[in-house]
Amino acid sequence: MITSQVVVYSQHGEPKDVLKTHTYEIDDANIGENEIIVKTLAAPVNPSDINQIQGVYPSKPEKTTALGTSEPSAPTGNEGLFEVIKVGNKVTNFKVGDWAVPAQVNFGTWRTHALAKDTDFLQLPNPDQSKAKGKKSGLTINQGATISVNPPTALLMLTHFVKLTPGKDWFIQNGGNSAVGKYAIQISKLLGFNSLSVIRDRPNLQELKDELNSLGATQVITEEENASRDFGATIKGWTKDTGGEIKLALNCVGGKNSTGIARKLANNGLMLTYGGMSFQPVILPTSLHIFKNITSAGFWVTQLLKDSELKTKTLNQIVEWYEDEKLKDAPAIQTKFEQGGEKQLHEVYQEAVANSSNGKQLITF
Ligand code: NDP
CATH class of the missing domain: 3.90.180.10 (Medium-chain alcohol dehydrogenases, catalytic domain)
Structure with missing residues (x-):
């Protein structure tokens, strides 16, 4: 027994x-x-x-x-x-x-x-x-x-919905330093995709950026930078340099933060929401739907991995x-x-x- x-x-x-x-x-x-x-x-x-x-x-x-x-x-x-x-x-x-x-x-x-x-x-x-x-x-x-849970979440969000072209295309994510976010950074590097990770400002910002860079992050920016109109030109420059587009956004925060990453999507881009850390609803401006044909969808690893x-x-x-x-x-x-x-x-x-x-x-x- x-x-x-x-x-x-x-x-x-x-x-x-x-x-x-x-x-x-x-x-x-x-x-x-x-x-x-x-x-x-x-x-x-x-x-x-x-x-x-x-x-x-x-x-x-x-x-x-x-x-x-x-x-x-x-x-x-x-x-x-x-x-x-x-x-x-x-x-x-x-x-x-x-x-x-x-x-x-x-x-x-x-x-x-x-x-x-x-x-x-x-x-x-x-x-x-x-x-x-x-x-x-x-x-x-x-x-x-x-x-x-977390590694499959990152892998499936990056591969199961949108075809990103290695060496060219980008995804943007908020909560870039979350456990899922760190897997997404590493896996995108392994698959050849460019990552743009948004994190909250903090006293040891550079330390965190260094950590994410050492995991293979392409670019790491703060929420304030992501929200700034001026900084938008810098991001456009990055995507132009690789000849690709930001085709996918991964949202685990919600609220204004989700609006901020959705705005960076190219026409016909997809935002997957997998978490709601700020407890705020996902906010998407009407213009993003009408003029950029953005799609907003949910991701739930539990449902997907029933297969x-x-x-x-x-x-x-x-x-x-x-x-x-x-x-x-x-x-x-x-x-x-x-x-x-x-x-x-x-x-x-x-x-x-x-x-x-x-x-x-x-x-x-
Ligand atoms: P972690 O605890 O590792 O990370 C949480 C992240 O959220 C950190 O980056 C943190 O940033 C950020 N954050 C928390 N509160 C806020 C806020 N108010 N505004 C902005 N950023 C905030 O989480 P996990 O990676 O384990 O999980 C992230 C989310 O994903 C959770 O909601 C989890 O339930 C969900 N999840 C969903 C799955 C699904 O299938 N849908 C599967 C796996 C996870 P900071 O360091 O600045 O605090």
Whole structure:
């Protein structure tokens, strides 16, 4: 028997009020022929996990008693990295020691172990497997545990909607220093696209610009520069120099900031909105629609990656970049959970949620 712990909630509310640890046994001696048992290596806290617990996120797991809870409960967490520790005798897509990530969201990754169907997971190479393939590097725990949301968001927004011509075309993004923004900068460089990243001014602006430049940013400007009419000529000069156009805008802020980046789009350009960090609505002047035929659309990685073929293809590309040391992950603040230690699993996650404003929190097991 394996004693498993999982963070659950039976009522929506603030994580500090509604999370509980549920402990149950997994009978590893009687595993189904198409089942696998996994142990968790790490699972992060993402903003969408918190919104899900609060009940304000459109996609959420069902509340059931399947795990033996006394009242219908939902498991928490959507992203995480697991190691396969046992496979049923008809399982062909996994062997013991493989690394795996949930094939779909809502799996409930804030847990120590899980019994699942083999189709519930997708395989990732573990570091030994990458080494055996002759790769420069194996995935780190942080890379594997955070591979399912932010890197695919950046890659798909850059490739799935608009055809940018390498060496010529540009995209513009606000929140250029966000985790997604940093992946977008790196991935656009790998694909040969030019990036124009808008960030907020700050005392250590040059330090941040240097960091984004070292990731491969083409140009980094402040919100004030982006809003200034005079600066518009400089941007036009940059695009003229490459013989391309700004065909895509990525918006995670909203409000005036989204107007600012949409104004930089060429005729027929597309703005994808994937976040709303300012809590302001997206504002688009009528003239941009009429005279420049701008399109404004939403992007939701959860919806797009329901297509498991696309998910596999996207993850494979990101794994390859990590193995070739071409992509840097966003660093996380890591806390190790000790099963049987002083703090229960839900308490560790409650603290991580409270500390989320200090940076991405990753619980390792
Ligand atoms: P991070 O926490 O890494 O970055 C947040 C960014 O937002 C920073 O650049 C920050 O800038 C900026 N920001 C915050 N508040 C404001 C404001 N009022 N005005 C201007 N800029 C602001 O975030 P992530 O990269 O993890 O996520 C970014 C957004 O994307 C989130 O809303 C997230 O939920 C969403 N997301 C959506 C996905 C989808 O499929 N739709 C997938 C993945 C993420 P500063 O440093 O100046 O504070």
